[in-house]
Amino acid sequence: MRLTTKGRYAVTAMLDLALHEGRGPISLADISSRQQISLSYLEQLFAKLRRNGLVKSVRGPGGGYQLSRNKAEIFVVQVIDAVNESVDATGCNSKGDCHEGEACLTHHLWCDLSDQIHNFLSGISLEDLVARKDVQAASQRLDKAHFKSIEFERIEATG
Amino acid sequence: MRLTTKGRYAVTAMLDLALHEGRGPISLADISSRQQISLSYLEQLFAKLRRNGLVKSVRGPGGGYQLSRNKAEIFVVQVIDAVNESVDATGCNSKGDCHEGEACLTHHLWCDLSDQIHNFLSGISLEDLVARKDVQAASQRLDKAHFKSIEFERIEATG
DNA sequence: CAAATAATTGACTAAAATAGTCGGCTAATA
DNA sequence: TATTAGCCGACTATTTTAGTCAATTATTTG
DSSP: OBOOHHHHHHHHHHHHHHHTTTSSOBOHHHHHHHHTOOHHHHHHHHHHHHHTTSEEEEOSTTOEEEESSOGGGOBHHHHHHHTTOOOOOSSSTTSSOTBTTBOOTTHHHHHHHHHHHHHHHTTOBHHHHHHOHHHHHHHHHHHHHHHHHHHHHHHHHHO | OBOOHHHHHHHHHHHHHHHTTTSSOBOHHHHHHHHTOOHHHHHHHHHHHHHTTSEEEEOSTTOEEEESSOGGGOBHHHHHHHTTOOOOOSSSTTSSOTBTTBOOTTHHHHHHHHHHHHHHHHTOBHHHHHHOHHHHHHHHHHHHHHHHHHHHHHHHHHO
16 A cells, blocks of 8 residues: 555645636646646646546636536545555455465454555545635635736736 | 555564564574565564564574564554654655645645554554464464475475 | 647656665574 | 574665656637
8 A cells, every 4th residue: 555645646636626616627737836736747647537537627728627526425535546546555455365375464454454544535525625624724825825826927927 | 655565574574473472583584484575575674673672683593583572562553663664644744844834735634544544553562463363363374384394395305 | 710728648757665686794503 | 613594785676656748639719
């Protein structure tokens, strides 16, 4: 099992979509500037999220991504799975053939740990995250910074 | 955070020590043949386990490794930590400076997950593992196979 | 229609970590 | 003194991470 920036970026980006829902599609450029994630890397991640049916895309100007279903029905564990970061802590994908076709000494321990992590992350939806005080506070900070940078660009362009 | 064969090997090897306690030091060659872990790789792992005070070594013929304290006082989380596999799921080592010096959108989520995993793994001692039915069953299988391979070697050598 | 926007695709890359190997050395013991 | 077994450092192949870059396709707005 592993949890690196890949999975964290994916969850962060999905949460960004959930927070800005209802205002039409959100472009990756917006997410990139708000969450400080490389645009090209986001493209890679969203290809997987789309293939896994978690988001839908709209092309062309004003386009972007939207959640494919209600934010109460999208769980953190699904987002992490979608970008290939398995939550499985065993070395045999829970098959139990880790030691010459049979379970190794510690197989069940890793199964228990996997269950633990899976249960935790599958109990948290994007809606739950949106409702959290710490998320709302962080979101406000990020939106403010994002707005400033857009203003700056506008002024630069206008002269 | 990551949990790969490194951490799994370390816990498996420590559990092997716990299971064969009381019969003097256990050599890495024994653990290697029982648990099917490369001897050279075990040497690397035990260097770290020793530096972290989890095992003590005895050199020379009949030497090997022993647990440095009672198996009820050694917890899975300590073994994993010792071989540098952190159980921390955040990207900032729980410092909260993940986004321009402040907490990122998902910081608290990863903190909660870290706590979850840490609490689980710090609640399981080597003694707990030794007492498990599934561990005892697997251990018997491994010891039997190990004994066979030793017998085979003896017969080969004797002619 | 043209130009701009934004997703889509695929190939490539640097850096780090994993999962080892190999050889030589040191300490203890039978 | 020969053997055993831990100790140490250097080396390596493979995989993954965390991207970059260029080209293409679809959509929409002026």
